[in-house]
Structure formats: structure tokens, C-alpha cells
């Protein structure tokens with residue numbers, strides 16, 4: 571296996587194209603997005619639900635090192651917008667999150683497409699509310715709150731703040747940038763999470779690999795040139811096309827200590843541009859909506875079937891601008907009703 575550096579040779583110039591919405595839903599979302607903006611700022615130059623300018627201008631394959639943090643960020647793809655963050659959560663903090671989730675008691679993940687179709691297998695969840703500082707906590711869960719809060723704040727600083735500041739300056743509301751509780755997920759051996767779009771107006775996902783097992787696959791991400799010829803109109807369409815992609819050759823696979831062979835049926839056509847090695851503590855961040863407020867189906871992704879136990883922590887950012895009136899529903903509540 572080549573080192574990560576050698577995977578990142580091909581930088582392309584990135585450009586942002588703001589499409590004009592045609593459907594009714596898109597026009598509504600466009601109006602909502604415009605509410606976020608000043609009259610002097612145009613949606614063509616500022617996307618409140620996309621990466622900050624320093625990252626949206628970063629060529630694919632290139633690295634940005636934020637001055638205040640020790641986490642170099644690599645842009646892995648422009649469509650979808652996907653970034654890789656080295657060493658985002660320390661070993662001590664990862665252990666705290668895992669222990670707190672175990673102590674809390676994890677519940678089977680119940681995401682269902684229909685009665686007969688469970689898209690998640692052998693997977694268990696716990697949630698940590700980073701701002702539940704008034705509650706009673708044992709030592710581990712108290713520490714876990716601090717770690718979860720730090721994760722949310724760092725994610726905000728790196729991926730949300732610019733938009734937040736601009737919108738608030740222009741009189742927009744904080745709720746446009748709402749961070750959910752941090753989710754801790756465990757997959758047992760054989761666990762998987764089939765292709766899906768994160769939905770629920772989750773425009774930004776920050777996902778940390780807690781024990782160094784990867785398996786996250788983005789079928790339409792591209793470390794080389796964007797393949798604009800793939801036209802994706804619906805989730806069904808995206809999932810059908812995703813199933814035709816060749817893992818290790820098309821898209822981007824994040825692979826950890828389990829090794830790339832765990833996910834390949836053949837070595838034929840394996841491309842160094844399609845496989846990124848991750849280690850425990852590393853994270854990815856990706857944006858799932860277009861500047862118009864429509865879902866970006868190219869952000870569809872999955873966890874492939876893992877050959878060993880896998881732990882991740884995920885922080886989602888939602889925007890009121892995508893949903894209309896702000897909803898306090900949390901994903902855990904939504905799941906109980908699904």
C-alpha cells in the first residue's frame with residue numbers, strides 16, 4: 571500500500587458553479603438561502619451551507635494547515651465536497667467517548683427504508699449532548715461531554731464559522747447553524763450501513779474514526795477530475811448508480827487498519843486515487859447540499875461491510891435555512907419514530 575502522500579499527487583483547479591434553481595422546491599430553498607444573505611452579497615459568491623472560502627478554493631489533493639490548530643486538512647473531492655483531517659481527536663479523548671457510549675448502553679441502530687429493508691446491520695448507537703452541563707454525570711460521561719463539545723467547537727471553527735459570522739453580521743439567526751448531539755456508533759464484525767444521503771437538512775457531517783477501522787465509501791467522490799457526466803436526479807438513481815461503481819477504482823474509499831483487501835473482490839483496476847488510508851483519530855468532513863438548498867446526491871455514501879469491530883463519532887450540522895421553521899427534533903427521536 572502506498573503512503574497517503576502518494577495518493578494526493580493530482581491536484582486540479584476547483585471552481586464553484588452556482589446553478590439557478592428550476593423546481594418549486596429548489597426555488598423555495600433558494601429564497602430561504604437568500605434570506606441568509608445580505609442584499610449586497612450574491613449566492614454566486616457565498617454559499618452558507620458549503621465550505622469556508624479557504625477550503626472551497628483549495629485545489630483537490632492539496633493540504634491546508636489551519637494556523638491555530640494542528641490538524642492539516644486535505645481536500646479529497648470537490649463534488650461532493652469532501653475533506654480529510656489528520657489527527658482530529660486524541661487517543662485519550664477517543665477512549666473517553668467509547669467508554670461513555672458503553673456505560674450509557676448502546677441501542678441497535680434502526681434506520682429502515684421500509685418494513686423489510688434495513689439499511690443498517692450489526693450497528694449500535696449512543697448520543698452525547700455536548701451542552702448537557704447541568705445534568706448529573708459520572709466522571710466518564712462528564713469527560714465525554716467535554717470531548718464532544720470540543721469536537722463540535724473545532725468542527726464549527728474549521729467548517730462553519732465563516733458562514734455563521736457572515737450570516738449573523740447580516741441579521742441572520744444562530745439556528746441556521748445547529749449542531750446535533752454527537753453520535754457514537756459501533757459496528758460489530760459484518761456490520762454495514764447501506765448507501766444513503768444524510769438528509770434531515772444535515773448539510774455538514776464530521777465523522778471521526780475512533781478505533782482506526784474505516785470502510786466509508788463515497789461512490790461519486792473524485793480525487794482526480796470531477797466526472798460531471800454522471801447525472802443524478804434522485805436518491806434511487808444515486809443508489810442504483812452507486813451499486814455499479816467499482817470500489818477501489820471509482821469514487822473514494824477511506825480504509826483503516828483492516829486493509830483495502832477487506833473490501834475488494836479483485837485487485838484489478840485498483841487505483842491509488844480511489845483509496846485513502848486513515849488512522850484512529852483522523853476525521854472526514856463532507857457537505858451534502860447544493861448552494862440552492864437541494865440535496866446533493868453525489869454526497870451519497872455508505873459504510874461497507876466491516877471485517878472487524880468499528881467505532882466512529884459523528885457530528886452533524888443542520889440548517890434552518892433548509893427546513894423552514896427550526897425543529898428541535900433530534901435524530902435519535904426521529905429514529906424512534908421510523
Ligand SMILES: O=C(O)CCC(=O)C(=O)O
Pocket residue numbers: 763768784785786787871872873882884
Ligand atoms: O460508518 C461509516 O463509515 C459511515 C457512517 C454514515 O454514513 C452515517 O452515520 O451516516
